[in-house]
Amino acid sequence: MSNPYQSPQSAVVSSVQSGSGVGAVIQLVVGLLCAIIAALLPMLAIPAFHEVFISFGAQLPLLTKVAVGYHLWLWLLPLLVVAARLFWPAKHRRSKASCWIGVLGLVITVFVTTLAMYMPILRLDAVI
DSSP states (O other), X not given: OOOTTSOOOOHHHHHHHHTOSHHHHHHHXXXXXXXXXXXXXXXXXXXXXXXXXXXHOSOOOHHHHXXXXXXXXXXXXXXXXXXXXXXXXXXXXXXXXXXXXXXXXXXXXXXXXXXXXXXXXXXXXXXX
16 A cells, blocks of 8 residues: 555656666666776777877976876776666665766766876977
8 A cells, every 4th residue: 555645656756766766777777888988988089199198208207108008997887887876885876876887987087087188288388
């Protein structure tokens, strides 16, 4: 019997809260798309900047060296999203956790990659 004092919920809202159904699939897809974009953007941007950095002939900052050398490791982020969906300790929050991991991964990756790619340019401006 349902609680008469509780407002009725739509099927999507209840499926999101239970961690299964359409809402959970949407959250998993959003997390995976964000994670794939987070892995794909540096892979496309860093090689273009790397050619510019070589033409500088100057010492690169540590963050830029790390971004250039290890940007392919970001392809583990989609696997982390799927692992969170499968193995998150609180079963009712697995879909939210996988979505948040993907979204935060995208935000952090865009910020750090942008900073890493522009640091040598700004450092060169300070020298001139």
